[in-house]
Amino acid sequence: MTDTPRVELTPAAAGLVRRLRESHGPLMFHQSGGCCDGSAPMCYPDGEFRTGGSDVLLEALAVEGVEEAVPFWMSSAQYEVWRHTRLIVDVVEGRGSGFSLEAPEGVRFLIRSRLL
Structure with missing residues (x-):
């Protein structure tokens, strides 16, 4: 087993998470599997997206300046x-699809990946 985190935030994404936390309270991510949302990480108020037995908690993201960890499912x-x-x-300019909290900001979360 490795100590490498399964999920991490770029500095730009961490800054956006801090701003969204101030506006919306505790947050969570769920990695969309496709269809309408493409394969984007979707950010919701914590608990708004229902997770269940078919979901895996990959990481509880610690974000400097945010009290509670942000779960990533x-x-x-x-x-x-x-x-x-x-x-x-990461976060890039442009509006994504779906109901992710950053949509009104004119930016969208984006996944980049590296093989472990």
């Missing part, structure tokens, strides 16, 4: 495909 089927990767959450 993924469906178990998608995890089977991505389990050998380290996910790096």
Whole structure:
């Protein structure tokens, strides 16, 4: 087993998480599996997206300036495909699809990955 985190935030993504936390309270991520949302990490108020037995908690992200860790979830089927990767959450300009909290900001979260 490695100590390498399964998920990390770029400095830009961490800054956006801090701003969203100030506006919306505790947060969570769920890695979308496709369809309408593409394969984007979706950010919600914590608990707004219902997770269950078919989801895997990949990481509880510690963000400087945010009291509670931000859980990052993924469906178990998608995890089977991505389990050998380290996910790096970044933010880029442009509006994504879906109901992720950053949409009104004119930016969207994006996943970059590295093989473990």
